[in-house]
Amino acid sequence: MTSTSVRNEAEDSGPSGYAAARLRLLTEEARPGPPRRAALSDLTDDWLAQLFTAGAGDLRGVSLVAVGGYGRGELSPRSDLDLLLLHDGSDPGAVAALADRLWYPVWDLGLALDHSVRTPAEARRTAGEDLKVQLGLLDARHLAGDLGLTAGLRTAILADWRNQAPKRLPELRELCAERAERQGELQYLLEPDLKEARGGLRDATALRAVAASWLADAPREGLDDARRRLLDVRDALHLATGRATDRLSLQEQDQVAGALGLLDADTLLRQVYEAARVISYAGDVTWREVGRVLRSRSARPRLRAMLGGSRPAPERSPLAEGVVEQDGEVVLARAARPDRDPVLPLRAAAAAAQAGLPLSLHAVRRLAATVRPLPAPWPAEAREQLVTLLGSGPPTVPVWEALEAEGLITRLLPDWERVRCRPQRNAVHVWTVDRHLIETAVRASDFTRRVSRPDLLLVAALLHDIGKGWPGDHSVAGEIIARDVAARIGFDRADVAVLSTLVRHHLLLVETATRRDLDDPATVRHVAEAVGSQSTLELLHALTEADALATGPAAWSSWRGSLVADLVRRVSAVLAGDAPEEPEPATATAEQERLALESAATGGPVLALRAQTEPPGPDAPADPTGEPEPLGVQLLIAVPDRPGVLPAAAGVLAMHRLTVRTAELRALELPDGVDGSVLLLEWRVAAEYGSLPQAARLRADLVRALDGSLDIAGRLAERDAAYPRRRGVLAPPPRVTVHPAASRLATVIEVRAQDAPGLLFRIGRALEDAGVRMRSAHVSTLGANAVDAFYVTDAKGAPLPAEEATAVARKLEETLRG
Known part of the structure; x- marks a missing residue:
């Protein structure tokens, strides 16, 4: 069915005809994307115009106006209808009656409606008081009635916006920043809000508003396509859920991907992240330009008065060869020749990061358009500039993003394309793969004083997860890629071998420390053989911590850090030529003996809880309280030897919401003359939330669990039923x-x-x-x-x-x- 036939059906049958035509358009016509949004807007325009004409009769001085998303013609299947009934104030009663004839049919069809009835003066006054109202009116579009009334309001609103831009644009920027703080960054979220998150549809609308102010404009290349892509995803999401939602939940992603003809949910997320990245970067550039223009305007009258009316030339301060600072940005020097200087992109990026300044959009685009490829292997200067860039700390991130936005990163490191915008379906990871690699380099820059080869540490940080773009074990694939990349950027054979070892074993220390018995000599020998040298161990230790800190809050703790440090100490001794420490036969402490004797005497379990702490290491920040940081709580349980002790104790801890970090179980020999055998369970635990339970309560429940009167499995099942987990991706x-x-x-x-x-x-x-x-x-x-x-x-x-x-x-x- 064509658009014309759908519209004719709607006109012939009134509201019911519109509903049928709307349903047909959404379910039968194979025109997704902009064509369907335009057709839905046209259909709705005609229906509302019909309602207006029938209700207005001879009424003059009134018009119906679409504003906001509807005004832009961006109707998704479940979008609100944003409408303004504009009138000249001559007949308020008739206007109120007309409003009822417009709004009630919309409500009767179950459509969401955001409506207002105002005179032009009221609309302008409300816009002056409410920035969101003004943004909606910037997209005002005439639907029916007095065209002159609508046109007059549009002209006045645009004039007000441009006149008030120096005041209102900072308000808009603050509004965007507050929203980003609440909603997060769209380009990294596993369940992103397509509209509200930073880089989403609201930010795209804000950039349109900036352009309408004539004060600054956003980079146009790719922006419209990014916005269209997010709108297409939202359309598919509305159809999949049947709801007016902008949150792309995990459970909907496969269905949305299928509706858009994409391979899988990861492909969908990657496209969403790419679109968000374009919008976010355009926002960064645009708001920087807005700030520059506003500063220039405020300073210009004073400077002109000082210079007798002449316009001052912008100051340019040299930063590096071919690179200068101008007006708070890093730009290319007038004598720079990107076509003859292939190292210039890295030199400019390193200078910008070291100075904590952004790279100018024009400079990056000029570099992207004219610079020649680096030879392979890279010259020493290029490698040094890359290391300088990676070692600059947090300022590295925006500079890297500027290079990536114009395709310069994938030219320098072709393997980067496979990890760019790649999602990580693991709640532990805060970032996409590519951003995690940069964050790891940022964290590693704090540890460059701890290692003898900071250049190898920083490059290993950049490459440690590069294998995640390939099938199989990412550490194995990454080792091969890292070897190739390291040789290409000019490291010698020995350094290439170290880098490939670091990438291959970047998880070795933390996995061994937390999952293996460090008292077992085989554990230490295995790590020593894999690492091979003291210098590599030193680098791997720093890389392990940087990687964990860049992953997210759940990936690192004092407890993990203490285990890794203990493992490194033991491996270092072996690499120095010492034999692995043989575990000594366990001897009971006085407290353990006391617990064992009490358990043997009573015939039941005896418990003791003790907090464990560790003083901060030499590289840890000072704690103003002077208190050592807690590593958890040690729980000792002595109980007569019998079957079922371990599951009973583990079940009781689970019932009391205690997280188990380590557990050891061994039999204690009792003194002569004491009958029986006692098991000692030594646990390190932490409360999931709240305070620790009392030892007496734990003991009482353990007694019941051991005698069979406490149904642990049933109690845990009841708790799970009372607090059902959120539906999401099926776990492997x-x-x-x-x-x-x-x-x-x-x-x-x-x-x-x-x-x-x-x-x-x-x-x-x-x-x-x-x-x-x-x-x-x-x-x-x-x-x-x-x-x-x-x-x-x-x-x-x-x-x-x-x-x-x-x-x-x-x-x-x-x-x-x-």
């Missing part, structure tokens, strides 16, 4: 693997699963059912993912035979899947 199934070479003292079984209350309880119960004993557990949780390693033995304390270990792992995996 759990995976259980055996690491036979990880220890000579025990069998290491690793569990990767979706974190959930009671997970450790279920694992412990499954291991008990399999007839194995747990020597220790190393629990690591990142966001929604749990990666736990369990050191298990047979009843005699020996590692499990290979076949038995495989069978236990398979059975555990089946249990967790069930």
Whole structure:
């Protein structure tokens, strides 16, 4: 059905005809994107004009005006109708009656309506008081009635906007900044708000308003296409949900991607991020230009008076060869020749980052248009300028974004294209892959005094996740890519080998420290063999911390830092020629002996809670309170040896919302004359929120769990039912693997699963059912993912035979899947 036939159907049948024609347009016509939005706007225009004509009769001095998104002709399937009934004030009663005849049919059809009834003077006064109203009126479009009345208001509103621009544009900028603070940056969010987040549709509208002021203009290239892409996604989202929503939730992304003909949700998010990045960068450039113009206007009268009326020339301060500062931006010197100086983009970027200044849009575009490619390998100056740029701290980010916006980064580093705007579907990660790499370099710049080769640290930070654009293990793929990139940018063979090792093993320290037994000599030997040298270990330690800090708040803590530092100390000793420390037979402390004797005497569990702290390291910022930072709480449980102790204790901790970080279990020998055997469980725990429960409550519940009167599984299931988790992307199934070479003292079984209350309880119960004993557990949780390693033995304390270990792992995996 054509647009004309749809409109004729609407006109012939009134409101019901409009509803039918609207539904047909949204469901049957294969015209997505701008054609459908335009057709929906035209259809709605004709229907409202028909309502207006029928209701107005002979009434004069009144018009119907579309404002806001409807005024721009951007009607998405569930968009509000933003309408202004404009009148000259001569017959308020008749205008009120007309308003009823307009608004009620809209409401009767269930359409969202944002409406107002005003005279031109009232509209101008309201716009002067409310910036959002004024922004909506900038897009006013005549629908029906007195065209002269509408045209007069448009002329007056635009004149007011331009006259008041020096005052109103700073208000608009502040409004955009406040919204960005609330909603976040669209280009990094896993569930972005397409309209309200920074880089979204509201920011695109704000840039139109700036252009209408004639004070400054946004970079046009790619801006309209970015805005169109976000509108297309919003259209598909409205149709998928049947709601007027702008939030692209996880559960809707696959359906929206399919409606747009995209491969998958990741492809959808990448396109959304690319569009948001264009709008955000255009906003940065535009608001910088607005500030420059306003400063210039305020200073111009005074300067002209001082110089006798002549216009002063802008000052230019040299920053580097071919690079100068002018008017708060970094620009190219007049004598610069980008066509003959391939290092100039990196030199300009490094100078800008070191000075904490933005790169001029015109400078970046000139570089993109004229600069020659760097030879391979790069000259030493290019490599040095890249290192300087990466080591400049937070100012590196906007400078890098300016280069990336004009395609210069992918010219310098072609492999960057695969990680650019790539989403990370992990709640632990705050950034896309490319931004995470830059953030890691920013964090690493704080550690350059800790290492002997800061250049290798910074480049490793930039490349450590470069393999995430390829299938398979990103560390393995990244090692190959890093080797190629490092050689291309001019590092020698030895440095290339170090960089590839850092990328290959950038997760080694934190994963080993949190998932393996550091007292086991095999653990330390494995890391020492992978690292190879003291200098590489030093770099890897700094890279590990920078990577974790750049990932997000959940990826690093004092506890993780202390474990990594302990591992580094042990590995450093081995690399220096010392033998790995052999674990000494565990000897009970006085407190442990007291707990064991009390447990043996009472026949039940005995508990002790103690906070654990660590003084800050030499590189940690000073704490004004002077208090050591808490690493968690040590929980000691002594209980007579019997089956089911581990799952019972883990279940009780889960019931009390205690997060387990590490767990060790061992039998204590009792003094002569004391019958029985006592197990000592040593846990490090932290409260999920709130304060820690009292030891007496934990003990009471543990007693009930051990005698069978407390249904832990049922209690945990009730809690999950009372607080259902938000529906989202289906988690991948759990995976259980055996690491036979990880220890000579025990069998290491690793569990990767979706974190959930009671997970450790279920694992412990499954291991008990399999007839194995747990020597220790190393629990690591990142966001929604749990990666736990369990050191298990047979009843005699020996590692499990290979076949038995495989069978236990398979059975555990089946249990967790069930």
